[in-house]
Amino acid sequence: MSVKTVITGIGVATANGLGVDEFWAATRVGKNAIGRVTRFDASSYPARLAGEVRGFEVSEHLPSRLIPQTDRMTQLALVAADCAFEDAGVEPGNIPEFDMGVVTASTSGGFEFGQNELKKLWSQGSQYVSAYQSFAWFYAVNSGQISIRNGMKGPSGVVVSDHAGGLDAIAQARRQIRKGSKLIFSGGFDASICPWGWVAQVAGGRLSTSDEPDRAYLPFDAAANGYVPGEGGALLILEDIRTARERGAENIYGEVAGYGATFDPKPGSGREPGLRRAIAVALADAGVEAGEVDVVFADAAGSPDLDRQEADAITAVFGPSGVPVTAPKTMIGRLYSGAAPVDVVSAVLAIREGLIPPTTNVELSPEYDLDLVTGQPRTASVRTALVLARGVGGFNSAVVVRATG
């Protein structure tokens, strides 16, 4: 019997809000949440803007037992997990512990925690380093902490493939649902707005150095000149549609219907980048024709060379201006492992409301044959959405989400 993997719960934390309602209220109208870095003094760094999660008081959400052992990205993820359970109407204790797992993505790990401990190591000595440094920095720590807190002992893991990882994790979660798990958490969180994390991001060479929050991250714009990093992400609860219906799930947001992942050819080979094939594979996996896709959530790297590659891939599959394209991440910055799960959230909410959130601040360059949704949100009947994500080093992933009703 075929298994249909559906999204039944959402936890989200981005610069545009904590929780689904706050997030969507801001996202649907294109509210720009990019601003000056406030988590540390970034005035002497080449990049000074970020999409920060504001007003998050961890002690209001988590027991003190968890706070000294967790990086900010883990704290956000744990709170998002609690929200997702609540949204799904599931008490973790009501499902057998080996039938629930956690598969998340991570790009940086716990940089802020690691920075603080390294500082103690070099200024005070090794005996001052927290024992929790052993795991608090680690890529897999969000999966581990969510699993421990909620008693989820089923198949779990972490995927590390930069932005693409957010979709790769969702695909792995879908595999586990197909293999018989009842509930899998998936998604990703990164939060590296601290000096050490910032230096690592600056070294990537693609950060915007603009000081104007509404002119800094402009994918597909003639003025595109890098991206603004953000923090946060999203967690999704995935279930088989029958399991979800049997327990009377209130929210069945949409189906994870297709997935494709490819790797770019060797640089300099002159061969076509892998994104178009990833899209083709995802559509075939979903059994969807290009003409049935109602909106594409772009990776939107924000650098002219990468924007060109993405626009070419979209145009090759859908034809010139053949499908509405949007990049709500222009409001909150690029969230690394968290970016694509947040786009999947926007995609299912776009399906629910029949509204495509805009690419904020951007004016489409005439160089691209794209139907980019800019300026205002666009009302549209959305039943099938495609989410794209690329990771540094050649990762390309695509996910098709589809209405279930």
Next chain:
Amino acid sequence: MSEQEFTITDLTRILLEGAGAGEGIDLGGDILDTDFEELGYESLALLETGGRIEREYGISLDDDIFTDHRTPRALVAAINGYLKELVAP
């Protein structure tokens, strides 16, 4: 050097600083004879606690300190033993 005393108040303060308290656990309550494990502290939390005690009091604890002393009462007594040795070796 005069002898310092290590009390349950010191222990609960250090536990809270290094590892926090679990949901529903009141470290201000009667915990003297409750196992650390029951209080929600796994080996890493105890490692962190031991490290903090060593730093603050300038002592070096045995690796087995928490396996030999599983409750706050036993640990407080053991730490005071170390502090005594410090002044009268």
